[in-house]
Amino acid sequence: MRLVPNALAQRSAPWTQVQDAILSDAALRAAHQVVSSWDGYAPTPLHALPGLAAQAGIASLHIKDESGRFGIGSFKALGGAYAVAQVLAQHPSPADIVVTCATDGNHGRSVAWSAQRFGCRAVIFIHETVSQGRANAIASFGAEVRRVPGGYDDSVRIAADVAAREGWHVVSDTSWPGYTDVPRNVMQGYEIMAAEAFDALPAPPTHIFIQTGVGGVAAAVAGLAKRRWGDARPCIILADPTGAACWADSFFAGKPTVAQGTVDTLQAGLACGEVSELAWDILKDHGDFAITVPDHLVGPMMRQLAAPANGDPAIEAGESAVAGLVACLSADGAMRHAIGLGPASRVLTFATEGATDPALYRSIIAGDDLHA
Ligand SMILES: Cc1ncc(COP(=O)(O)O)c(C=O)c1O
Structure with a gap:
């Protein structure tokens, strides 16, 4: 230590x-x-x-x-889910919204759980070593789970890139220059x-x-x-x-x-x-x-x-x-x-x-x- x-x-x-x-x-x-x-x-x-x-x-x-x-x-149920609620508060029809994030497991579960609860779609990115048990738990809330190469930090970047292309809302638990509103809510x-x-x-x-x-x-x-x-x-x-x-x-x-x-x-x-x-x-x-x-x-x-x-x-x-x-x-x-x-x-x-x-x-x- x-x-x-x-x-x-x-x-x-x-x-x-x-x-x-x-x-x-x-x-x-x-x-x-x-x-x-x-x-x-x-x-x-x-x-x-x-x-x-x-x-x-x-x-x-x-x-x-x-x-x-x-x-x-x-x-994590307190953070990602609250941030999803804040995104949806600004959009009258949740069914048209896709929220996405990268996760080691728990944040993605929170985002998927709240997406199901509030009626929007969720696409959750997991990296190489996230266990299948955790992937299944996220999918059980109706989210689409995508496994991508690399580690957590790679999956954060991939989620942000795909979201920018698709017009999805990134609900990340980490922040970077120019991306702070959502992780602040988290x-x-x-x-x-x-x-x-x-x-x-x-x-x-x-x-x-x-x-x-x-x-x-x-x-x-x-x-x-x-x-x-x-x-x-x-x-x-x-x-x-x-x-x-x-x-x-x-x-x-x-x-x-x-x-x-x-x-x-x-x-x-x-x-x-x-x-x-x-x-x-x-x-x-x-x-x-x-x-x-x-x-x-x-x-x-x-x-x-x-x-x-x-x-x-x-x-x-x-x-x-x-x-x-x-x-x-x-x-x-x-x-x-x-x-x-x-x-x-x-x-x-x-x-x-x-x-x-x-x-x-x-x-x-x-x-x-x-x-x-
Ligand atoms: C169980 C658990 N504890 C602690 C943390 C650390 O939280 P943070 O990434 O905000 O430091 C995490 C992050 O996923 C977690 O799942």
Whole structure:
């Protein structure tokens, strides 16, 4: 594991106008009003894990459990679906609209689910290593699924190119120069998860560990933490898979940087080689550290959560859901010292998905750590 401090971030950094144009209390209220009106909306549970807190030598540990979100199994139901709703709000006849995106699995499922719900068409691009189970889940919502060569970042570009040719609406969870409106809505939707968690905590956290793909959800969590607690905000630690460490590499370089290596990881939802520009705008000031999380620690953590022997509640957490928890529990003495983690710490983390690929989940819980 590698700990990379972000030299640009400071607790006293102001919340800037640029940041407020991306995420704001007004935008969160608007997103909450829309999403909470949908059938099936309910805040997901926040669990206290006293057994794991004792194991980590900290005062408390809470985990937000997204496995039951809208029945599609991840927090991504809040983001892509809200962005689709925003696109359709500007178009009177949804049946004439095609929404499209690239996905590692969960974002595409959210877009496909909402397209079916709201009556438009969806075409979802997946890359070479997205599991067939995840492809089938997306198709089950009536979406057309297209598998394309390369990795996630290639599929993002292919989706955008095809959409430009066909006149489709790109609903991407990542942003790039000139494409920010939709991913901003996606991140505003994610803030609902952060707000639910913060509201349910018995005391403000001292540390938040949150896993990163393109960084959208981490930016949403960090942004709300800054707005809610100001300079007293918790230390924000991003948990990046070792095999796709674009946030660790970007913090190291002090600027957005493409991840080194093959961008291949068991943590499929986090397999992104490039940070989102909007997320960078927030996290450069309000994200303090990145810790890299190797795949071989993921299966053991999933199994411990699934069948705790310490009195903690059991939690169904998928391969991309546990990096934050692993970073908290596996940080060595030097890392703990650097991030100020100790007996007085109150940690918040997020189990961002459940068994979104049930066959894969079952095999990992049964002890098969695949290529980890
Ligand atoms: C389960 C899960 N957790 C975390 C993330 C990371 O989100 P982001 O790409 O916004 O950083 C993803 C992304 O797909 C995901 O599927």
